[in-house]
Amino acid sequence: MTSLVEDRLDLAIRQVGSIIxxxxxxxxxxxxxxxARGHLLIEDLPGMGKTTLAxxxxxxxxLHYQRIQFTSDLLPADILGAAVxxxxxxxxxxxxxxxxxxxxxxxxxxxxxxxxxxxxxxAMEEGQVTIEGETRPLPEPFFVIATQNPAYQIGTxxxxxxQLDRFLMRIELGYPDAQAERALLEGxxxxxxxxxxxxxxxxxxxxEAQARVGGVHVAPPLLDYIQALLAFSRQxxxxxxxxxxxxxxxxxxxxxxxxLLHRRGHVLPEDVQAVLAAVISHRLHPGEDSLEQSxxxxxxxxxxxxxxxx
Amino acid sequence: MKLWxxxxxxxxxxxxxxxxxxxxxxxxxxxxxxxxxxxxPHAWELPVWLTVAFYGVAGWRGMIALRDRRLPPRGxxxxxxxxxxxxxxxxxxxLFGRDAGVALLVAMTACKLLETRGLRDxxxxxxxGYLLVMSNLLYSQEILMVAYLxxxxxxxxxxxxxxxxxxxxxxxxxxxxxxxxxALRAIPVMLILFLLFPRIPGPLWGLPRDxxxxxxxxxxxxxxxxxxxxxxxxxxxxxxxxxxPVPPPDxxxxxxxxxxxxxxxxxxxxxxAPRSTPVPFTPEGEALEYTVILExxxxxxxxxxxxxxILPPQSGMTPSFQLLRQQPINEVYRYQMxxxxxxxxxxxxxxxxxxxxxxxxxxxxxxxxxxxxxxxxPLQPAAMVDAALALFREQAFYYTLNPPLLGSNSVDxxxxxxxQGFCEHYASAxxxxxxxxxxxxRVVTGYQGGERNTFGDYLIVRQSDxxxxxxxxxxxxxxxxxDPTAAVAPNRIQEGLYAAVADAEDLPFLIRRGGDSAWLRQxxxxxxxxxxxxxxxxxxYGPDRQKEFLSGLGFGPVDWADMTVAMTVALGVLxxxxxxxxxxxxxxxxxxxxxxxxxxxxxxxxxLARDAHEGPLAFxxxxxxxxxxxxxxxxxxxxxxxxxxxxxxxxAEGIRxxxxxxxxxxx
Numbered sequence: 001m002t003s004l005v006e007d008r009l010d011l012a013i014r015q016v017g018s019i020i021x022x023x024x025x026x027x028x029x030x031x032x033x034x035x036a037r038g039h040l041l042i043e044d045l046p047g048m049g050k051t052t053l054a055x056x057x058x059x060x061x062x063l064h065y066q067r068i069q070f071t072s073d074l075l076p077a078d079i080l081g082a083a084v085x086x087x088x089x090x091x092x093x094x095x096x097x098x099x100x101x102x103x104x105x106x107x108x109x110x111x112x113x114x115x116x117x118x119x120x121x122x123a124m125e126e127g128q129v130t131i132e133g134e135t136r137p138l139p140e141p142f143f144v145i146a147t148q149n150p151a152y153q154i155g156t157x158x159x160x161x162x163q164l165d166r167f168l169m170r171i172e173l174g175y176p177d178a179q180a181e182r183a184l185l186e187g188x189x190x191x192x193x194x195x196x197x198x199x200x201x202x203x204x205x206x207x208e209a210q211a212r213v214g215g216v217h218v219a220p221p222l223l224d225y226i227q228a229l230l231a232f233s234r235q236x237x238x239x240x241x242x243x244x245x246x247x248x249x250x251x252x253x254x255x256x257x258x259x260l261l262h263r264r265g266h267v268l269p270e271d272v273q274a275v276l277a278a279v280i281s282h283r284l285h286p287g288e289d290s291l292e293q294s295x296x297x298x299x300x301x302x303x304x305x306x307x308x309x310x
Numbered sequence: 311m312k313l314w315x316x317x318x319x320x321x322x323x324x325x326x327x328x329x330x331x332x333x334x335x336x337x338x339x340x341x342x343x344x345x346x347x348x349x350x351p352h353a354w355e356l357p358v359w360l361t362v363a364f365y366g367v368a369g370w371r372g373m374i375a376l377r378d379r380r381l382p383p384r385g386x387x388x389x390x391x392x393x394x395x396x397x398x399x400x401x402x403x404x405l406f407g408r409d410a411g412v413a414l415l416v417a418m419t420a421c422k423l424l425e426t427r428g429l430r431d432x433x434x435x436x437x438x439g440y441l442l443v444m445s446n447l448l449y450s451q452e453i454l455m456v457a458y459l460x461x462x463x464x465x466x467x468x469x470x471x472x473x474x475x476x477x478x479x480x481x482x483x484x485x486x487x488x489x490x491x492x493a494l495r496a497i498p499v500m501l502i503l504f505l506l507f508p509r510i511p512g513p514l515w516g517l518p519r520d521x522x523x524x525x526x527x528x529x530x531x532x533x534x535x536x537x538x539x540x541x542x543x544x545x546x547x548x549x550x551x552x553x554x555p556v557p558p559p560d561x562x563x564x565x566x567x568x569x570x571x572x573x574x575x576x577x578x579x580x581x582x583a584p585r586s587t588p589v590p591f592t593p594e595g596e597a598l599e600y601t602v603i604l605e606x607x608x609x610x611x612x613x614x615x616x617x618x619x620i621l622p623p624q625s626g627m628t629p630s631f632q633l634l635r636q637q638p639i640n641e642v643y644r645y646q647m648x649x650x651x652x653x654x655x656x657x658x659x660x661x662x663x664x665x666x667x668x669x670x671x672x673x674x675x676x677x678x679x680x681x682x683x684x685x686x687x688p689l690q691p692a693a694m695v696d697a698a699l700a701l702f703r704e705q706a707f708y709y710t711l712n713p714p715l716l717g718s719n720s721v722d723x724x725x726x727x728x729x730q731g732f733c734e735h736y737a738s739a740x741x742x743x744x745x746x747x748x749x750x751x752r753v754v755t756g757y758q759g760g761e762r763n764t765f766g767d768y769l770i771v772r773q774s775d776x777x778x779x780x781x782x783x784x785x786x787x788x789x790x791x792x793d794p795t796a797a798v799a800p801n802r803i804q805e806g807l808y809a810a811v812a813d814a815e816d817l818p819f820l821i822r823r824g825g826d827s828a829w830l831r832q833x834x835x836x837x838x839x840x841x842x843x844x845x846x847x848x849x850x851y852g853p854d855r856q857k858e859f860l861s862g863l864g865f866g867p868v869d870w871a872d873m874t875v876a877m878t879v880a881l882g883v884l885x886x887x888x889x890x891x892x893x894x895x896x897x898x899x900x901x902x903x904x905x906x907x908x909x910x911x912x913x914x915x916x917x918l919a920r921d922a923h924e925g926p927l928a929f930x931x932x933x934x935x936x937x938x939x940x941x942x943x944x945x946x947x948x949x950x951x952x953x954x955x956x957x958x959x960x961x962a963e964g965i966r967x968x969x970x971x972x973x974x975x976x977x
Contacts, residue, residue: 217956219957221956235481237480265957268925268956308923308925310903
C-alpha cells in the first residue's frame with residue numbers, strides 16, 4: 001500500500017517525462033507543488049512546453065483539466081461562471097466557469113487585467129468561490145498552473161509581489177538540451193503520445209499522497225536549518241526584506257513533498273535545497289548591494305552562505 | 311626557478327594595472343569614520359589648517375566613493391603630499407618631535423586616503439589609524455580620553471572586519487556588535503598582560519623632548535610672582551592617601567625645592583647633590599605613613615611632608631631633605647612615604663652656615679638697617695624670629711594674589727612701601743631679614759595643605775596649594791620651619807587659599823573651597839576620586855606596584871623572570887580553560903555528529919572538504935564522483951548519517967553502525 005502510491009507517482013513522472021523530454025527536474029518540482037497543495041507559476045517564453053506539461057500532468061494523474069487563456073478582455077465571470085436565467089425553469093441557474101476543474105492551466109495570466117487576475121488568485125487561496133452570495137467549493141484536488149511571459153513583453157499586467165506570494169513555486173522550463181531536442185524532433189507528435197497514455201493514478205490516490213506529505217518527519221536540526229535560511233535572508237543586506245513566515249511554511253511543505261516523492265519518510269537538507277530556488281526565487285528581492293543579480297544568483301548566494309547546523 | 315636568467319625575462323608589456331580587489335563602499339565609510347574619530351582629539355593641538363584639510367580630504371574621499379567618481383590623479387596626490395609636508399615643516403620648523411610628528415602623520419594619512427582604492431590600501435590605513443589612536447596618548451592619558459580611544463579602536467576594528475569580510479553583507483551597526491563581542495572576549499588576556507607583563511623601571515622608550523612640555527608646576531627659582539601665578543591653576547599636583555587620620559593643616563607642609571641663593575631679587579637652589587640614603591635626624595613623636603600619587607611634572611622632584619625618613623626606589627635626598635628621583639616624572643608616579651612631623655636636625659657645618667647667611671653685597675639697605683638694629687639690642691635668634699613675625703602681624707601687611715610690582719630692592723620695597731604680597735614675598739623678606747641679622751635661614755618651596763576628598767578619603771593637592779616658607783637654624787633645635795605667611799594670613803594655612811585672599815573671585819571653581827553650589831563640588835570630587843583610582847591602578851602601575859600586587863596575592867619577592875613565568879602560566883591556564891569549555895561542548899554533542907565530523911575531517915585532509923552548506927547525501931555523492939573507490943562506503947555513511955540525524959526515531963544500533971563504518975573508513 002505504502003509503496004503503491006510512490007510507485008504510482010514514479011510512473012506519473014516517467015509518463016510525463018516521455019512527453020516533455022529532458023525536463024525531469026521541472027516535472028518533479030511541479031508534482032511536488034501539487035503534492036504540497038500549492039499552486040505553480042511557470043515563467044518562460046512561449047513555446048517551451050508549459051501547456052504540454054500541464055496537459056500531460058492532468059492526463060497522467062487522471063485529473064479533470066481546464067485551460068483558461070487569459071486575455072486583456074477576460075472578465076472574472078468568464079473564469080468563475082455566472083447565473084443565467086433559464087426560461088423553462090423560470091429561475092437563475094448557475095453555470096460554473098472553467099475554474100470548476102481539478103487542474104487549471106491559467107495561460108499567460110499576466111495578459112489579463114488585475115481584476116480578473118485577483119478573481120483567480122482569490123479562488124486559489126480560498127479553495128472556494130462566492131458568486132452572487134452563494135459559496136461554492138472547488139473540486140478536490142485543486143491545482144492551478146499559471147504561466148506567465150517574462151514581464152518585459154508589451155501589453156502585460158505583471159503580477160504584484162503580494163499575488164506572486166500566492167504561488168508556492170515559480171519555475172522556468174528553459175530550453176531542452178541537444179539530446180532531448182533531437183528526440184523531440186525525431187519522435188511523433190506529443191499529443192498523440194499523450195492520448196495513448198494510460199492514467200497513472202486516480203485522484204483519490206493523489207489525495208492520499210497529499211495527505212501523507214504532512215506525515216513526513218522533520219527533525220529539529222532541519223528546522224534549525226530552515227530558520228537559519230530565513231534569518232540570513234532577513235539579516236543580510238543582499239536582500240531587500242527577508243523571507244516571510246509564509247515563505248518558511250511553504251519551504252517546509254515543499255521540502256516534505258519532495259522527500260515523499262523521493263521515497264523518504266524524513267526531510268533532508270538536500271530536499272530543502274532542491275526546492276529552495278523554486279519556492280523563494282519569486283519572493284526574494286535584491287538589496288542595494290546586489291541589484292544586478294538575477295533571482296537565481298540570489299538564491300544561490302543564500303544557499304551557499306548558510307551552513308548546515310551542526 | 312632560474313634566478314640568473316633575469317635579463318632574459320620578456321620585456322614588460324604595456325603597463326596594465328595590477329588586479330586590485332576594490333574596497334566596498336561600507337568598508338570605506340567605516341574606515342573614514344574610524345579615522346575621523348581618531349583625529350578628533352588632535353584637533354586641539356594640530357594647526358587649524360591641517361585639521362580643516364584633513365576633514366576636507368576625508369569628506370572629499372567620502373563624496374568620491376558615494377558618487378562613484380574617479381580618484382584624483384597620482385600627480386595631484388603627490389603635490390598635496392609635498393604641500394602638506396612643507397606646511398608642517400613651516401609651521402613647526404621641524405619634522406621631528408611629538409607635535410610635528412603627529413602633524414605629519416595626520417597629513418600623510420589624508421594623502422593616503424586620496425589614493426586608497428583596494429583592500430591593501432585599506433589595511434594600511436587601518437594601521438595608520440591605530441598609530442593615530444596611540445599618538446593621542448602622548449597628549450593625555452585621562453580616563454575620558456582612554457574611554458574615547460577605546461571607542462575609536464572598536465570602530466577601527468569594525469572597519470578592519472568590514473575590509474576583510476567585504477562580502478559578508480553586514481547590516482548597519484552589525485560589525486560594531488561583532489567587534490564589541492571580540493573585544494569583550496579579549497579582556498581576560500588584556501588583564502593578564504597588563505597585570506603580569508614584567509614592568510621595567512623607567513620608560514621603555516624615549517619620547518621626544520617636546521612630549522613633556524607645558525606642564526605647570528613649581529619652578530627651580532623663586533621670584534616675586536612665581537608662586538602667585540601658580541596659585542591660579544586648579545591642576546592637581548599630586549594626591550596623598552594616609553594610612554592613619556589626615557594630620558592637621560599646620561603639619562601639611564609638602565617639601566619641594568630648597569632655595570639657598572639670593573641675588574637681590576631671585577632665589578635659586580644651590581642645594582648639594584643628593585645622597586642615596588635618607589639624611590639622618592632625630593624624630594620626636596609618631597611617624598606618618600602615606601602614599602603619594604604624583605602627576606607628571608617633567609621634574610625630578612618628589613614631594614614629602616616635613617621631614618621624610620625613607621627613600622622611594624631610585625631616588626635620593628639632598629642634605630636639605632629634598633627628595634629627588636633619578637628620572638623626570640613623566641608618567642603618574644606612586645610612592646610610599648614615612649615622615650616625622652616633629653623632629654630635631656643636627657648641627658650645622660661651617661660651609662652650610664656660610665651659605666645660610668650669604669647675602670648679596672649691596673641692596674635693600676633699610677632691611678639691613680632693621681636687622682642691624684635687632685642685633686644691636688641684642689636679641690637672641692629665636693627672639694629675632696618672633697620680632698620678624700611680629701612685624702608682619704602688627705604692621706598693615708596684606709595677603710593678596712595680585713601684589714604691586716617691585717623694583718630692584720624688592721625686599722625693602724615690600725617691607726616698607728607696598729606691604730602687599732603673596733607667600734613668596736613674605737618668605738623672601740623673612741629669610742633676608744634673618745640672614746642680615748646673622749641667623750642661618752633658607753627658603754623652602756612646595757605645597758601647603760590640600761583638600762580632603764571624602765569619596766576616596768585622600769588629599770588632593772593642587773597647584774594652587776603651592777607655597778613658600780622659611781627655615782631658620784636655631785642652636786639646639788636645628789632647622790626649624792617658620793611660615794611668615796601664617797603670621798599675616800592664618801586662614802591660608804588652616805583653610806586654604808580661597809579663605810585667605812581678598813581677591814578670591816579670580817580663582818578657578820575647583821580652588822574655591824566651600825563656596826557655591828555644593829552638589830557641583832560633590833560631583834567634581836566624585837570625578838576626582840575616579841581619576842585617582844585610575845591613576846593608582848592603571849597609570850601608576852609600575853614595577854613597584856606590580857610587585858606589591860603579586861606579594862599581595864601571596865607570592866614572595868618576585869623578579870621579572872618570575873613574572874614572565876606567572877604570565878605564561880596565567881595565559882596557559884586561560885587557554886586551557888577556553889579549550890576545555892569548547893571540548894566539553896563538543897563532548898556533550900551527540901555521537902552521530904561526532905562520527906560525521908570525523909568522517910568529514912578525514913576527507914578534508916585529503917582535499918575533499920565538505921562545504922558548510924552541503925548535505926550528507928550530496929557530499930557522499932561528490933565523494934563518490936571524485937573517489938570512485940570510496941563510493942560505496944561514503945554513500946553508506948552519508949545515508950546512515952542522514953537517517954540518524956534527520957530521520958524519526960533513535961536507534962542505538964544505527965549509531966554503533968555509523969561509528970563502525972566511520973572507524974573502518976580508510977581514505
